[in-house]
Amino acid sequence: MLVVLREFDPERDCAGAEAVDRACEVGSNGKMSLFTDLLGDPVCRIRHSPAFLMLVAETVGPAPEIVGVVRGCVKTVATTTSVETLAVYAKVGYILGLRVSPYHRRLGIGMKLVRGMEQWFTEKGAEYAYVATEKDNEASVRLFTRGCRYSKFRTPAILVNPVFAHQAPAPSGAAVISISAADAETLYRRRFSGVEFFPRDIDAVLRNPLSLGTFLAIPKSWRYGGIETFIADPPESWAVLSVWNCKDVFRLEIRGAGRFRKGVAWASRAADRALPWLRIPSVPDLFHPFGVFFLYGVGGEGPGAAMMVKALCARAHNMARVAGGVGVVATEVASCDPLLGGIPHWRRLSMAEDLWCVRRLGEDDGGDGDWTKSPPRISIFVDPREI
Structure with a gap:
């Protein structure tokens, strides 16, 4: 041929x-x-x-x-x-x-x-x-x-977490603030430009219409006074990540699942609709086309950084829930990254x-x-x- x-x-x-x-x-x-x-x-x-x-x-x-x-x-x-x-x-x-x-x-x-x-x-x-x-x-x-x-x-490691029907609770000790694309660029260039595969045109990434914002997690007791003040004297523990809208680029769909798996997922959603006060973590319908929010630029420092990342992931989950049509929130980090423990994910959907x-x-x-x-x-x- x-x-x-x-x-x-x-x-x-x-x-x-x-x-x-x-x-x-x-x-x-x-x-x-x-x-x-x-x-x-x-x-x-x-x-x-x-x-x-x-x-x-x-x-x-x-x-x-x-x-x-x-x-x-x-x-x-x-x-x-x-x-x-x-x-x-x-x-x-x-x-x-x-x-x-x-x-x-x-x-x-x-x-x-x-x-x-x-x-x-x-x-x-x-x-x-x-x-x-x-x-x-x-x-x-x-x-x-x-x-x-x-x-x-x-x-x-590729870490994937379903988008549930209820808001994800954030750790009580963390405050999440949204920072501008200009401030995000400053932070990434000052703190993460030496990270492997860091893109030189990070400004183009952050200003892309698909980038839904950059979020900084800090201790609730710490007062944020601007990006320059933060970089000069950051709190003991903090974390940052940005959210990318893959939903408007492609959709994914899981095929080949048996009737039992589909039935369990459907039953969890039905139970959650009937008993919403129990906040049952129902499995979204991933057997039809669904969108994805991707978390990038995940980083942080300090002994409580993993907890700060968990707060940021909760914010991203809730953004996906409000957006509609988003079945999962996903990210990819080094398999030895110390922040990995703070990223919620389902092992069956993820890739170690x-x-x-x-x-x-x-x-x-x-x-x-x-x-x-x-x-x-x-x-x-x-x-x-x-x-």
């Missing part, structure tokens, strides 16, 4: 690209599968990046058919640091949304799509390429680590270890400056534009 690679054409390729997306699951635990719906815009997941591209693989013949797609973006992020607050930046390419039609696999189409995207990364001056994949997806891991010479790099693979583009000098050889750090910054 002859297959050619070309850039996505929104005038004629939307239906074909959507068909490939919908034919492919994006996650599976062996019994249930997760499917995504891009709401009619195949490039919506990368459109907010500074430089982006979507490629399609199309068969050659009298009835050409799109059989594979891949999306990618290029940006500048923090890699390693010489000291804790001095970031070293590099231009990197991120591969996401690699899909090959189930009827056209094992024909080298996935490899061809990856190589095409890497060529574009190189043309844009990227020094590295990286990709996130499920560690249990043997075909994907084999493609990148064996076929494309990527190295297993980081294993962050996502797998990020990386490759140095061009010649590998093997020196100390090679990011692919650096040990993992305690924190990681997950760009919401890549979700």
